[in-house]
Amino acid sequence: MEIICVGNELLIGKTLNTNAQWLAKQATDLGITVKRITVVADEVDEIANAVREALKRKPQFIITTGGLGPTFDDKTLEGVAKALNRKLEINPEALQMVKERYEAYAKERRIGKVELTQPRIKMATIPEKTEAIANPVGTAPAVSVNLKKTILIALPGVPAEMEAIFKATIAPLLKQASSSNAFYEKSIYADNIMESTLAPLIDKVMHDNRGVYIKSHPKGEENKPHMEIHFSTTAENAEKPQETLQKAIAQLSSLIEENGGKTIRDKQTTHE
Amino acid sequence: MEIICVGNELLIGKTLNTNAQWLAKQATDLGITVKRITVVADEVDEIANAVREALKRKPQFIITTGGLGPTFDDKTLEGVAKALNRKLEINPEALQMVKERYEAYAKERRIGKVELTQPRIKMATIPEKTEAIANPVGTAPAVSVNLKKTILIALPGVPAEMEAIFKATIAPLLKQASSSNAFYEKSIYADNIMESTLAPLIDKVMHDNRGVYIKSHPKGEENKPHMEIHFSTTAENAEKPQETLQKAIAQLSSLIEENGGKTIRDKQTTHE
Numbered sequence: 001m002e003i004i005c006v007g008n009e010l011l012i013g014k015t016l017n018t019n020a021q022w023l024a025k026q027a028t029d030l031g032i033t034v035k036r037i038t039v040v041a042d043e044v045d046e047i048a049n050a051v052r053e054a055l056k057r058k059p060q061f062i063i064t065t066g067g068l069g070p071t072f073d074d075k076t077l078e079g080v081a082k083a084l085n086r087k088l089e090i091n092p093e094a095l096q097m098v099k100e101r102y103e104a105y106a107k108e109r110r111i112g113k114v115e116l117t118q119p120r121i122k123m124a125t126i127p128e129k130t131e132a133i134a135n136p137v138g139t140a141p142a143v144s145v146n147l148k149k150t151i152l153i154a155l156p157g158v159p160a161e162m163e164a165i166f167k168a169t170i171a172p173l174l175k176q177a178s179s180s181n182a183f184y185e186k187s188i189y190a191d192n193i194m195e196s197t198l199a200p201l202i203d204k205v206m207h208d209n210r211g212v213y214i215k216s217h218p219k220g221e222e223n224k225p226h227m228e229i230h231f232s233t234t235a236e237n238a239e240k241p242q243e244t245l246q247k248a249i250a251q252l253s254s255l256i257e258e259n260g261g262k263t264i265r266d267k268q269t270t271h272e
Numbered sequence: 273m274e275i276i277c278v279g280n281e282l283l284i285g286k287t288l289n290t291n292a293q294w295l296a297k298q299a300t301d302l303g304i305t306v307k308r309i310t311v312v313a314d315e316v317d318e319i320a321n322a323v324r325e326a327l328k329r330k331p332q333f334i335i336t337t338g339g340l341g342p343t344f345d346d347k348t349l350e351g352v353a354k355a356l357n358r359k360l361e362i363n364p365e366a367l368q369m370v371k372e373r374y375e376a377y378a379k380e381r382r383i384g385k386v387e388l389t390q391p392r393i394k395m396a397t398i399p400e401k402t403e404a405i406a407n408p409v410g411t412a413p414a415v416s417v418n419l420k421k422t423i424l425i426a427l428p429g430v431p432a433e434m435e436a437i438f439k440a441t442i443a444p445l446l447k448q449a450s451s452s453n454a455f456y457e458k459s460i461y462a463d464n465i466m467e468s469t470l471a472p473l474i475d476k477v478m479h480d481n482r483g484v485y486i487k488s489h490p491k492g493e494e495n496k497p498h499m500e501i502h503f504s505t506t507a508e509n510a511e512k513p514q515e516t517l518q519k520a521i522a523q524l525s526s527l528i529e530e531n532g533g534k535t536i537r538d539k540q541t542t543h544e
Contacts, residue, residue, distance in 0.1 A: 008487060011306045012455070013297025014502065015489075017289055020311070025285025034283045035318070037311035039292070042487075046307070053325070070468035071488055072475055105466070119471035138490075139468070158490050183284070194377070196342035196411070199391035203344055215280060215314075216343055217287075218410075218430050230286065 001027050001174075002054045003037045006047055006066040006076045007157055010039045019065045019162055027061075030171060031178030031234065035059060042067060047079025051152070055083065058149040060177055063170070066157030068140040070119035076154055077143060081127040084145070094124035094132035094141045101139045137164045144169075184241040185232040188249055193261030194225050201255040202229075209248040211237035273299050273446075274326045275309045278319055278339040278348045279429055282311045291337045291434055299333075302443060303450030303506065307331060314339060319351025323424070327355065330421040332449055335442070338429030340412040342391035348426055349415060353399040356417070366396035366404035366413045373411045409436045416441075456513040457504040460521055465533030466497050473527040474501075481520040483509035 003023050009015040017039065024034045038054070040046040047067070054062050067076030081088050098121070102114035114120075123140040126132060133142035133153075138161035143154040153170055155162045190198070195216050202214045212233045220226030229252065231245050238244040253263045275295050281287040289311065296306045310326070312318040319339070326334050339348030353360050370393070374386035386392075395412040398404060405414035405425075410433035415426040425442055427434045462470070467488050474486045484505045492498030501524065503517050510516040525535045 008485070009489065009502070010293075011296055011309065012300040012457075012504070013293045013295070013306075014457075016293045017309075021282075021285045021288045023285070024283055028284040034285075035313065036322075037283065037289075037309075039309035041307065050308075069488075069490075071471045072478075073487055114466075117468065117472070119468045123468075185284075185286075194386075196389065196391045196395075199343045199394075200389070206344070213280070215345055216341075217281065218341070230281070232284070 001032050001034050001061040001063065002057070002059045003034060004047075004050050004054060004062060004064040005037065005039045005157075006042060006064060006079070007039070008042050008073070011041055019157065019159060022159070022163065023063060023065070023166065026166060026171065027174060028183045030174045031181035031183060032061065032174050042073040042075055044075050044078045044082055047076055048082035051080055051083035055147070055150055055152075060150065061174065062150055062152045064152075064154045065162055068123065068142070068154060068156045070123055070140070074122070074140075077126050080143070080145075080152065080154060084127060084147075086127040086129060088125050089128050090121060090124055091126045091130075091132050094126055094143075095121070097132060097134055097141045098124045098139060101135075133165060133169050135161055135165055136168060137161050142169070181234050181236045182241070183232065183234050184238075184245055185230065186245055186249065187228050187230045188253065189219075189264040190225075190227045190229060190256050191220075191262045191264070192225065193227065193256055193259060195227060197259055197261075198227060198229070198256070201252060201259065205248050205252045205255065208251060209244055211241075212244055212248040214248065214252065273304050273306050273333040273335065274329070274331045275306060276319075276322050276326060276334060276336040277309065277311045277429075278314060278336060278351070279311070280314050280345070283313055291429065291431060294431070294435065295335060295337070295438065298438060298443065299446060300455045302446045303453035303455060304333065304446050314345040314347055316347050316351045316354055319348055320354035323352055323355035327419070327422055327424075332422065333446065334422055334424045336424075336426045337434055340395065340414070340426060340428045342394055342412070346394070346412075349398050352415070352417075352424065352426060356399060356419075358399040358401060360397050361400050362393060362396055363398045363402075363404050366398055366415075367393070369404060369406055369413045370396045370411060373407075405437060405441050407433055407437055408440060409433050414441070453506050453508045454513070455504065455506050456510075456517055457502065458517055458521065459500050459502045460525065461491075461536040462497075462499045462501060462528050463492075463534045463536070464497065465499065465528055465531060467499060469531055469533075470499060470501070470528070473524060473531065477520050477524045477527065480523060481516055483513075484516055484520040486520065486524065 020037045040050045067074045106114045126143045130145040142165045215230045217228040233241045292309045312322045339346045378386045402417040414437045489500040505513045
């Protein structure tokens with residue numbers, strides 16, 4: 001899977017890309033490997049290029065976030081249309097979704113009819129031969145299209161909207177595609193051992209426990225080494241993933257202690 | 273400029289990509305436009321492909337983060353070497369930097385000589401015809417290379433190390449290259465106006481104030497619109513950037529109030 005995030009706010013460092021992390025975590029937990037995350041500006045050609053390049057790599061899924069709203073700089077679907085060489089058209093289902101949203105809004109606020117102005121119709125203007133996906137918490141529908149090798153899904157950038165649509169409609173799709181290649185992970189922590197001392201120990205444990213991936217993350221201050229050591233595997237890579245992880249953790253912990261380090265194994269795994 | 277972040281932890285959603293945001297913000301503030309951020313796995317071919325693709329787009333700078341450490345999965349320089357079609361070699365300056373680090377470490381901890389093992393020498397093994405940059409707070413040197421159209425810089429992934437090297441060595445380089453195209457920004461907030469109502473007002477104000485870019489960021493809950501509206505310009509795009517921003521803000525604020533919205537202009541601009 002690849003993720004493409006559209007938004008100038010990400011490229012000027014105004015906004016932290018929590019959407020990419022959230023999507024990557026969800027996909028990983030569902031057994032789908034994320035191979036690349038790309039962030040591009042709110043420009044049609046930038047978006048189209050990123051989509052074209054991703055399609056060439058033939059991932060099973062491409063998920064875009066951002067750029068589905070009513071303003072001039074919401075250009076994701078224009079970019080997707082360009083990449084797919086398709087026209088944009090008003091999609092009747094999408095238009096119905098947008099209409100219902102504004103009717104509900106008008107009713108709740110006890111105001112008159114909310115007109116379907118051009119910016120509102122824009123949100124229902126999607127590439128031809130694609131499908132509109134209902135947005136349970138916002139106005140702009142998401143869009144999905146089945147291509148030869150790839151299912152491309154365009155989600156909104158507002159986190160609550162992206163998450164709601166993902167959970168309702170995209171997660172089941174990913175789960176079905178992942179053939180239950182579940183992801184298993186656990187972290188331990190080590191003090192008083194340098195990463196360069198740890199390196200050959202990790203090599204040994206990975207060699208002895210095929211299918212386990214071990215990565216050290218230095219967390220300490222200069223000259224006061226504190227290391228998070230992250231163990232992971234998948235159902236595909238290890239027959240008994242939980243046991244395999246535990247075995248690798250036990251072996252590396254012993255090696256660390258033998259080399260003068262101190263391990264902390266019961267600390268809760270943190271997902272920063 | 274392009275940013276390439278290397279690290280499986282980013283692709284499994286374990287780690288939030290604060291490095292990309294930090295670098296993007298620094299570059300933007302120095303007047304350098306970030307056009308793309310790419311996240312790839314700790315795999316030589318993935319890294320090499322991302323670097324090659326970025327080079328083809330001829331950005332003035334490419335900054336990579338991560339993958340410079342002593343462990344088996346620190347593969348950024350191998351990927352860069354492959355992309356540039358250069359060999360990896362032990363760089364004498366880099367080796368000296370690494371050596372001094374471990375000598376200082378041994379002295380501080382009152383332990384014997386720290387041996388220059390293979391994982392430690394690895395950190396001084398960099399692509400031929402590139403330059404090692406001192407790391408004031410960690411062991412792995414950074415690397416920089418002047419190519420025809422692009423200066424490529426490889427920084428470590430540990431945030432404190434990346435930031436220290438950037439401030440000491442990279443920021444002056446970017447500042448010099450930016451020809452003082454400083455970036456100016458300000459946010460205001462609006463309640464009680466839908467993004468789709470705001471859209472044509474933004475169009476008008478951008479039309480009337482050339483060089484100002486305005487982007488709305490919905491922050492509210494469903495049916496309770498709260499909008500951040502971000503105004504930005506650069507010294508290149510506006511002769512008197514501060515005044516131009518103020519003029520655009522005043523005009524849009526009036527239009528919002530005319531349309532039943534409420535604006536908050538004195539709230540501190542937040543950088544999330």
